[in-house]
Amino acid sequence: MDAAPLILTLALDEAAASFFNALRRRHFPPERNYLDAHLTLFHHLPGPEQAAITGLLSEYARGxxxxxxQVSGLQFLGQGVAYRVGNEAVEALHRDLQQAWWPWLTPQDQQKRRPHVTIQxxxxxxxxxxLYQQLTxxxxxxxxxxxxxxxxxxRNGPWEALQYFPFGA
Known part of the structure; x- marks a missing residue:
């Protein structure tokens, strides 16, 4: 049983991913830029529950x-910049998964999500x-x-890709 915490992200279409990744390559500190651009839905799911989590995600994503x-604007993060991304469907997806996993969630993951893609x-x-002013x-x-x-x-640094759950597959 792997105890490493699990992270759940929303995969983006190729054009959006390329756009955000190009910005990350330009503006993210190179020694910290070991991930592609991503939109995090959950930051810390319990590794020992991976089988239950993947079972629910497989079923959920198929439907x-x-x-x-909508990429609606920029967000100043204090020490970085992100693009605000989302819509009601993303919020509903997050709420549904929150309800299913509530007993496992950290306080950070119990909060309402403000979806974004960090580029710095x-x-x-x-x-x-x-950078925020320039991009705005x-x-x-x-x-x-x-x-x-x-x-x-x-894994205390780079993330290990475990599984992709395409929508509608």
């Missing part, structure tokens, strides 16, 4: 169509503020698509 998303983190606040000046909302769910094991 969902790809999720239309762990930099000096003035560097983050400058030219930002125009755009559409993206959530294509499935990704389950990861957190």
């Amino acid at each position: 969902l169509a790809p999720l239309p998303l 983190n762990k930099v000096r606040p003035e560097v983050a503020r400058a 000046e030219t930002f125009e909302p755009f559409a993206a698509t959530g294509t499935g769910l990704q389950l990861w094991a957190y």
Whole structure:
């Protein structure tokens, strides 16, 4: 039984993932940029419950169509910058899974999710503020698509990809 905490992310369509990954390569500190761009739904699910979690995710993802998303703006994180991403369907997905896993959730994962994709983190606040202002000046909302769910094991640094659950498969 693996005790490593599990992380659940929403997979993004290829165009959105490429856009966010290019920004991460430009603006994320290289020594910390060992993950592709991602939208985290849950930060710390219990590793020993992996079988139950994957069972529910397999069933749940099969019943969902790809999720239309709206990239609605930028978010200043203090030491980084993120793009706000979401819609009511993502919020409903998160609430449904929260209810199923409530006894296992950390306080962070029990909160309402503010979906975002981080493109810069762990930099000096003035560097983050400058990037936020620069990107805000030219930002125009755009559409993206959530294509499935990704389950990861957190191993005190890089994440280990465990399983992908495509929507509608």
